[in-house]
Amino acid sequence: MENAIEVQKLRKYFGDIHAVDDVSFKVQAGEIFSLLGPNGAGKTTIISMLSCLLHPEDGDALVMGHSIRRDPMAVKAVLGVVPQEVALYDDLTAQENLVFWGKMYGLRGAALKQRVDEVLEVIGLSDRQKGRLGKFSGGMKRRVNIAVALLHKPQIIYMDEPTVGIDPQSRRSILDNVVALKNQGMTVLYTTHYMEEAQELSNHIAIMDHGKLIAIGTHQELVQIVGEMDRIILTVNTAAEQVTEAWKATPGVKHVSAEDGKITVMVDDSNRVLPRLFDAATASGARITSVDIQEPNLETVFLHMTGRELRD
Amino acid sequence: MKVIDIALKDLLRSFRNAFALIFMFVIPIGMTVLFYFMFGSTAGDGEFTVPKTKVMIVNQDQGSPQFQTRLPGGQSISSQGQVLQVMLQSPDFGSWLQVSISSDAASARTAVDRQKAGVAIVIPSDFTAALYDPNRQTELELYQDPTLTLGPSVVKSILDQLMDSFSGAKIAVGAAMVQTQSADPGLAEKVLQQYWAASATQLGSAGALLDTRAPVRAEKSASPLLGVVTQIMGAMMIFYAFYTGTATAQTILQEDENGTLPRLFTTPTTQSTILGGKFLAVGLTVLIQMTTLIVFSTLVFGIRWGAPLPVVLSIGSTVAVSATMGIFINSLLKSTKQGGAIFGGLLTITGMIGMMPVFTQGLANKPPALEIVSLLVPQGWAIRGLFQAVNGESVLVSVLVLLAVSVVFFFVGVKKFTKRFA
Numbered sequence: 001m002e003n004a005i006e007v008q009k010l011r012k013y014f015g016d017i018h019a020v021d022d023v024s025f026k027v028q029a030g031e032i033f034s035l036l037g038p039n040g041a042g043k044t045t046i047i048s049m050l051s052c053l054l055h056p057e058d059g060d061a062l063v064m065g066h067s068i069r070r071d072p073m074a075v076k077a078v079l080g081v082v083p084q085e086v087a088l089y090d091d092l093t094a095q096e097n098l099v100f101w102g103k104m105y106g107l108r109g110a111a112l113k114q115r116v117d118e119v120l121e122v123i124g125l126s127d128r129q130k131g132r133l134g135k136f137s138g139g140m141k142r143r144v145n146i147a148v149a150l151l152h153k154p155q156i157i158y159m160d161e162p163t164v165g166i167d168p169q170s171r172r173s174i175l176d177n178v179v180a181l182k183n184q185g186m187t188v189l190y191t192t193h194y195m196e197e198a199q200e201l202s203n204h205i206a207i208m209d210h211g212k213l214i215a216i217g218t219h220q221e222l223v224q225i226v227g228e229m230d231r232i233i234l235t236v237n238t239a240a241e242q243v244t245e246a247w248k249a250t251p252g253v254k255h256v257s258a259e260d261g262k263i264t265v266m267v268d269d270s271n272r273v274l275p276r277l278f279d280a281a282t283a284s285g286a287r288i289t290s291v292d293i294q295e296p297n298l299e300t301v302f303l304h305m306t307g308r309e310l311r312d
Numbered sequence: 313m314k315v316i317d318i319a320l321k322d323l324l325r326s327f328r329n330a331f332a333l334i335f336m337f338v339i340p341i342g343m344t345v346l347f348y349f350m351f352g353s354t355a356g357d358g359e360f361t362v363p364k365t366k367v368m369i370v371n372q373d374q375g376s377p378q379f380q381t382r383l384p385g386g387q388s389i390s391s392q393g394q395v396l397q398v399m400l401q402s403p404d405f406g407s408w409l410q411v412s413i414s415s416d417a418a419s420a421r422t423a424v425d426r427q428k429a430g431v432a433i434v435i436p437s438d439f440t441a442a443l444y445d446p447n448r449q450t451e452l453e454l455y456q457d458p459t460l461t462l463g464p465s466v467v468k469s470i471l472d473q474l475m476d477s478f479s480g481a482k483i484a485v486g487a488a489m490v491q492t493q494s495a496d497p498g499l500a501e502k503v504l505q506q507y508w509a510a511s512a513t514q515l516g517s518a519g520a521l522l523d524t525r526a527p528v529r530a531e532k533s534a535s536p537l538l539g540v541v542t543q544i545m546g547a548m549m550i551f552y553a554f555y556t557g558t559a560t561a562q563t564i565l566q567e568d569e570n571g572t573l574p575r576l577f578t579t580p581t582t583q584s585t586i587l588g589g590k591f592l593a594v595g596l597t598v599l600i601q602m603t604t605l606i607v608f609s610t611l612v613f614g615i616r617w618g619a620p621l622p623v624v625l626s627i628g629s630t631v632a633v634s635a636t637m638g639i640f641i642n643s644l645l646k647s648t649k650q651g652g653a654i655f656g657g658l659l660t661i662t663g664m665i666g667m668m669p670v671f672t673q674g675l676a677n678k679p680p681a682l683e684i685v686s687l688l689v690p691q692g693w694a695i696r697g698l699f700q701a702v703n704g705e706s707v708l709v710s711v712l713v714l715l716a717v718s719v720v721f722f723f724v725g726v727k728k729f730t731k732r733f734a
Contacts, residue, residue: 051578073580081578087571089321091328103317104579148575 004029004156004187005050009059012045012211019045021211022059027189027204029155032182034198035191036298037208038308043191044084045211047160050189051081064155077106080149084160086141090134094125094144097133098151105152119147122177139170146177156187163197175201195298207302214305223296226304229254230270233292234263234277239284246280253277259309266304314581318589319596322563326597336556336601340548341608347544348613364410365463368420368429371397371413373439378500392443392478393435399474400433408466421455430463431456433471443478444500446486462540481507542615542702547670549605550630550694551663556601557638558651558659560594564639564729565648577733587729591722595635602627622701629714630694636721637690643728666691690717 005027012020020042027033035043048054050061052072060067066074088097098116107115120126123143133141142162149157159178163171178201182188192198198205199219206216215222236243240258247265248256252273255266267273270293281288294300303309326332373393380390389395401411412429414420420432434453442450452471456464481504488503564587567573576586606627609615617623641654668686672678686692697710 053574053577073582076578076580079578081575083571083575083578085571087575089325089572091325092321096324100317100321101579104314104576104581106580 002029003027003062004031004064005033005189006062007046007050007059008061010046010049010056010061011058012042012049012054013057018211020049020056023208023211023213024059025206025213025216027187029187030182030185031203032178032188032190032201034202034205035189035208036193036195036198036205036302038193040210041193041208042211043193043208044160046208047081047158047189047191050075051079051158052076078155080152080154080157082146082149082157082159082162084162084164086138086145088133088141088144088148091132093130093132094120094136095129097144098129098147101148102151107152115151115153119150122150122180123147124173137167137170139166139173142166142170142174143177146174150181154186156189157181158189160191161193162190163192163194195302199298205298207298207305209302209306209308215301219298222298222301226266226296226300227268229266229268229296229300229304231294231296231300231303232265232267232270232274232277233294234265234288235261235290236263236281236286237289239286242284243281243286246284247277250276250280255304255307257303257307257309264303264309266300314585315589315592318576318586319592322560322590322593323596323600325563326560326593332556332559335552335559336597337604337608340545340552340605343548344541344545344609344613348541363463364408365431365460365467366429367400367409367411367467368414368423368432369397369400369411370415370417370420370432370434372417372437373435374437374441376440376444378444379440379504380501392440396433396435396439396474396478400470405470408470417453424455424457427457427459429457430460431467433467443482443485444489446482538614541613542617543670543699545605545609545613545615546617546698546702547667547695549602549609550634550691550698551667553598553602553630553634553694554637554659554663554691555655557594557598557634557636558641558654559638560597561590561635561638561642561725562645562648562651563593564590565642565645565651568733569648573733583730583733587726587733591635591639591726594638595631598631598635599627602631616702617698618701618704622704622707623698625711626694626697626701626707629697629711629718632718633690633694633714633721636718636725639725639729640721643725643732662689663691665689666693666695668692670695690714693717 003026007023007025010020010023011018023042023046025033035041035046037043045054049056050063050068052068052075056069060069062068063075064078066078068075089100092100095116098119099112102112102116117126120129123146125140125143125147128136128140133144136144146159146162149159162174162178166174175197178188178190188201190198190201202219204216204218205222207214207222215225217225240261240263244256244258244263247253247263250273252268253265254268255264257264265273265277274291274293278288299309371391371393373391375391375393379392380388387398389398397413399405400409405411414423414432417432417434420429420434423429424432432453432455434455436450436452438448438450439452442448452475454464454468454471456467484507485500485503488499492499564573567576567590573586577583606617606623610617641658642651645651645654666686666689668682669692672682687696693710693713697707697714700707700710
């Protein structure tokens with residue numbers, strides 16, 4: 001399958017901070033590709049470079065065959081960008097916003113009017129098109145924010161954490177729209193720090209941390225990185241530090257981390273190891289008050305590879 | 313085309329912003345209306361009226377044996393000081409001046425100091441004698457309340473006209489004496505009689521010894537009050553044009569902070585188009601503001617701004633400098649948070665410096681340096697240019713200076729913004 005995006009050894013530094021450090025990946029045409037990682041992982045910096053907003057220190061990327069270094073205007077012409085924060089004019093109506101942004105993408109006359117009507121229909125705001133954006137709810141603004149990027153029927157759309165801080169209903173609507181875009185043949189580069197979103201939407205997922213790409217593949221491929229490991233989340237009534245140390249020495253335990261009163265233990269086989277965890281806790285003078293056993297998922301992968309929870 | 317789209321979008325946003333509209337139109341007009349009511353009130357026919365100025369005259373003129381004449385009304389007069397006194401007490405000035413007579417200069421000055429009178433006029437003892445001696449010069453003393461501006465200006469204007477007439481009479485008497493080589497007092501009296509009669513016949517009124525330029529007989533545009541309103545309106549218009557230029561240019565920083573400017577940069581639109589559109593919006597906004605204020609003040613206050621071409625040049629160069637100064641100032645700011653200090657500080661200070669000549673009008677001892685200091689800031693040149701247009705003077709130098717400053721502001725601002733968003 002043809003590659004819509006090819007990122008080649010991209011680097012970006014802000015002073016001493018390596019925001020993006022030697023990152024390479026390929027996005028196939030017509031797929032949803034997610035960049036998953038905590039805040040500060042470098043996801044937005046990559047999107048900014050692929051949008052030609054930031055110049056890379058080193059490396060290059062081809063977007064539909066156009067270099068972000070040598071041919072930024074051609075890159076911009078095939079892109080639709082949905083920024084992380086709503087970037088619209090509150091003192092203009094939804095329709096005025098869409099007309100203005102449509103013109104910036106080169107649309108004019110009847111074609112512009114038709115596309116504005118179409119995207120308003122897609123986001124379900126046709127009846128609110130004359131309303132000032134400043135009067136809209138956060139979810140409605142997010143939908144207009146996405147609609148702007150769709151006006152010129154781009155081949156690729158970048159969506160930078162489009163569901164942050166919105167109500168569940170609007171979130172569901174946005175996720176459905178993303179899938180609909182993919183079904184229309186559009187390539188979607190999606191960034192998120194919500195594991196469930198990446199898992200639900202993506203054909204391929206790249207996990208990032210501290211500017212580096214630490215794993216890439218399909219959901220199944222990534223989960224296989226941690227093999228058959230189970231994730232057990234426990235709480236104890238007392239002596240958590242002593243228990244944590246005791247569990248680290250327990251046979252079958254691969255990794256132990258503690259946060260917010262919860263202790264996460266990665267094990268080969270939960271059925272076999274769990275009784276040993278109870279024994280070790282008792283020996284440390286503590287009592288286990290809750291147990292939650294989870295199948296391997298992207299959170300497990302991130303924990304396995306970084307030693308930290310994804311929400312860090 | 314995209315340049316215009318961006319500019320029109322910014323214009324639409326500006327004119328939907330109540331705060332911007334208040335600064336652009338309400339405050340300049342409001343300030344002018346305020347001054348209008350401070351200095352006068354509207355009559356039914358729209359004419360202005362001014363509070364009467366209390367004038368105290370001290371006539372120390374000892375006359376001259378040669379001076380025996382009659383005014384066109386037949387009144388016998390024995391000194392030139394008496395002529396001046398009678399004229400100032402004329403009904404023609406009744407709506408402007410409230411004249412009283414004092415016996416000595418010290419008490420008249422004390423009355424002014426205590427604000428019992430607005431102006432004291434002390435006529436020197438040799439006022440008449442100087443009429444017959446071409447080499448002799450004498451001076452009227454005008455002692456005024458420094459807290460007043462309009463009243464003393466009116467009195468000074470009237471005195472200037474009267475003194476012009478006296479100078480004319482002196483020249484006429486001197487010329488007759490030289491021509492005839494005579495010292496006959498009767499000849500001097502005849503010349504004076506003929507001079508007064510000619511003036512009166514020419515002007516068609518005994519009380520109109522004043523030149524027709526005298527304020528009381530002047531047409532509306534030359535009314536002292538309208539002159540003040542013109543000055544205030546012009547100054548306010550320019551003062552707030554600079555605010556508008558800076559505030560509108562600040563949308564570049566606002567859009568950067570709100571994310572709309574970075575988003576614009578993700579569209580297939582060049583940086584020069586985007587910044588060009590923003591800059592065009594700044595210029596158009598100030599242009600609309602100034603044009604509206606000019607038209608409004610012409611229609612409502614009856615202000616005559618001068619011949620079209622000088623006014624257009626003056627307004628055009630003011631628009632250019634206020635817009636480019638806004639771009640320049642904002643190019644120096646890191647964020648809109650710094651804008652408050654700029655609004656409160658820099659623009660107010662430079663604006664006040666530029667307006668100094670306007671607000672010191674009528675001061676008796678105005679330092680000449682004020683005019684020079686005001687020209688240290690663009691607002692001073694803009695005000696100078698506008699009032700040169702009003703007075704029918706050449707605006708060329710002012711316009712060229714403003715355009716030169718605009719070019720500097722524009723290129724520095726563009727360079728800094730281009731570098732910032734590169």
